[in-house]
Amino acid sequence: xxxxxxxxxxxxxxxxxxxxxxxxxxxxxxxxxxxxxxxxxxxxxxxxxxxxxxxxxxxxxxxxxxxxxxxxxxxxxxxxxxxxxxxxxxxxxxxxxxxxxxxxxxxxxxxxxxxxxxxxxxxxxxxxxxxxxxxxxxxxxxxxxxxxxxxxxxxxxxxxxxxxxxxxxxxxxxxxxxxxxxxxxxxxxxxxxxxxxxxxxxxxxxxxxxxxxxxxxxxxxxxxxxxxxxxxxxxxxxxxxxxxxxxxxxxxxxxxxxxxxx
Numbered sequence: 001x002x003x004x005x006x007x008x009x010x011x012x013x014x015x016x017x018x019x020x021x022x023x024x025x026x027x028x029x030x031x032x033x034x035x036x037x038x039x040x041x042x043x044x045x046x047x048x049x050x051x052x053x054x055x056x057x058x059x060x061x062x063x064x065x066x067x068x069x070x071x072x073x074x075x076x077x078x079x080x081x082x083x084x085x086x087x088x089x090x091x092x093x094x095x096x097x098x099x100x101x102x103x104x105x106x107x108x109x110x111x112x113x114x115x116x117x118x119x120x121x122x123x124x125x126x127x128x129x130x131x132x133x134x135x136x137x138x139x140x141x142x143x144x145x146x147x148x149x150x151x152x153x154x155x156x157x158x159x160x161x162x163x164x165x166x167x168x169x170x171x172x173x174x175x176x177x178x179x180x181x182x183x184x185x186x187x188x189x190x191x192x193x194x195x196x197x198x199x200x201x202x203x204x205x206x207x208x209x210x211x212x213x214x215x216x217x218x219x220x221x222x223x224x225x226x227x228x229x230x231x232x233x234x235x236x237x238x239x240x241x242x243x244x245x246x247x248x249x250x251x252x253x254x255x256x257x258x259x260x261x262x
Contacts (some may be wrong), residue, residue, distance in 0.1 A: 001026040004073070006049065006081035007033045008050060009106055010152065011184065011203025012227070014133050015040070015210050017082070018117045023126035024080055032083075039185035040207075042135060054213070055083065058097075059090035065097065073098045080124070082106040112226050119226075131231045135212045136185065141192035145170055146194035146213070148177040151202035158200055158218045158239055169247050171254065172196070177204065196254055198246070209234050214253045214262045218242050233262040 003026040007014055008182040014037045021031065022043050031041045035049035050056075054069040073079065078100045084090035085103040094101045108119040118128045149163040167174040172195055187204070188211050191197060197208035198216045201224075209215040209229030217229055220239035228236045235253060237245050256262045 001078065004076040004079045005029065005031045005044075006050070006055070006083040007031060007106075008080065008083045009034070009037075011037060011040075011208040013107065013116075015084060015134075015203070015206040016227075017120040018132040018134070018210070019117055019130040020120040020124045020126050023121070023124055024044055028079075030076070037186055039183045040134060040188065043073065050083070059087060059093035065093065070097050071130065074155055078102070080104070086226045098250055104198075108226060114226070115228075116226055117230060131213060132206070132210050132229075133231075134188065134190045134207075136192065138211075139189055141195070142175070142193045144173045144175045144194050145196045145198060145254075146175050146177045146191055146208070148197070148204045148208075149201040150178060151200040151205075155221050156201045156219075157225040158172065158220070162243065163198075166198075166246055166250075170250055196250060198250070214257045216246065216249055216253065218246075 003024060005021055007017060007021060014033060025043055029044045030046045031044040032048050032050050032053055033041060035051055038047045038049055041047045054066045057063055079098055080102045082104050085105050091103055094243060108116050113121060115196055116128060117132055121128055121130060128198040137195050141198055147163055150258045151157055184207060188207055191208050191213050192211050194213055197206035201217060201219045201222050205215060205217045206229050209231055212233060215229055215234045217236050218239055219228060219236055224236045235249055237249060
């Protein structure tokens, strides 16, 4: 079986869908995904940036599908796509190009009551309650706390001044994790050397959790029951109570990490 998986989305969305994607691993598996996420897909035989495939021209008005794209699809026995599921014209065009192309919604509905990882797993018949994890090269322990104080939405950001104030209270040196890495894989490997990670509801926070770093995720407007990183090494703190809870949570998790409990 040669299977193509087409997975668009932001960093966190793709990471939360990793158990579903890995469940679909076949004799040969190729994944098309956003260029930034390409280095994170370690289980596939080949990974390509969506922007390099020509898929954006499929189902667009009367534009012809490039022959290079249609020829590429003939290499697969099955295609599973989270791309274009809500676009009838795209689905019709893909159905004409390949006899077996399955579509799934790229995001849970707004009223979802199950965790996003279980939503994606349920789409493909994978086991539920799995923890998205990535196997990356681990760096030497630095006995530091890594903080990434940003996200893709201002509404999700705990104030930067609050992060700075927190950093002055912490029992370990702080490293600020932004604008210093060539790729997300480089960042992931660097994060593994930290004793603890603290960040907003962001793709980088999901990345830290996925490489098994003890993680504190600060959540604001987004429902953590659906979107929080998973695992016993993760603690969610609500933004409105972060000032009171973070110092205590940090010290507890550092202690548990030292004792091998995380």
